[in-house]
Amino acid sequence: MIKRLLTLLLISFAPQVFAQVTTVTDVLDRQVTLDLPAKRVVLGFYGEDYMAIGTEKSFDNVVGMSKGIWEKWRPANWAMYVAHRPSLETLPDVGKVDTQTFSVEKVISLNPDLLVLADWQFKGLGNDVNRIEDAGIPVIVVDYNAQTVERHVQSTLIIGQITGQEARAEKIAKQYQDMVQLVADRLAKANLPKPTIYAEFGFPGTKEYGYTFGKKHVGCDVGNGRR
Incomplete structure (x- = not known):
């Protein structure tokens, strides 16, 4: 009987045993203290990156997300992921920050222990971030839109911390850095003239015009030889 009670107690406290209070420095140099690995996560963006780094199992702990950014912006990609993982x-x-449909109330109602936002989402929400944090929900910012190796690597390592996949994140970050350096070295060696580049984001489909891009985008970075 005593042995059975001890077993039940161990099972009951298992999440607390494995959870560890950790301070994470996000891409905005904000110090965020929380229990990791996170057990209830709301994702603002970068669902594919989160799954690639944290493995598919990491999505077992995702309780909500800004779906339109993935589903509407990249419908073919979304459809493939849903076919593989219908629970998505x-x-x-x-909701979406860029269309002002992001619901702070919805986030709070999901009772997450972490909200992950892109840099542009964090800045777009403004004071609403304070409302989320005042509700006891930590907010961590990552950034794969910066188009810099440094921010991409930092974001990858942060997601590794969040999901408890630090070793996997470090391996992915190193592979990424090595490949970027390899391409840069080959381009420098080739010494070719820089091409003219046109970039368009046509997520509405072929029947509608998509978006063209200004100076702050990967297209400009490629054209200028930036990495």
Whole structure:
């Protein structure tokens, strides 16, 4: 009887045993203290990156996301992921920052222990971030839109911390850095003239015009030889 009670107690406290209070420095140099690995996560962006780094199992702990950014912006990609993991379809949607449909109330109602936002989402939400944090929900910012190796690597390592996949994140970050350096070295050696580049984001489909891009985008970075 005593042995059975001890077993039940161990099972009951298992999450607390494995959770560890950790301070994470996000891409905005904000110090965020929380229990990791996170057990209930709301994702603002970068669902594919989160899954690639944290493995598919990491999505077992995702309780909500800004689905439109993935589903509407990259519908073919979204459809492939849903075909593989149908539970994505039923994840609660918290809305989009860029269309002013992001719902702070929805985020809070999901009772997450972490909200992960892109840099542009964090800045777009403004004071609403304070409302989320005042509700006891830590907010961590990552950034794969910066188009810099440094921020991409930092974001990868942060997601590794969040998901408890630090070793995997370090391996991915190193592979990424090595490949970027390899391409840069080959381009320098080739010494070719820089091409003219046109970039368009046509997510509405072939029947509608997409977006063209200004100076702050990967297209400009490629054209200028930036990495």
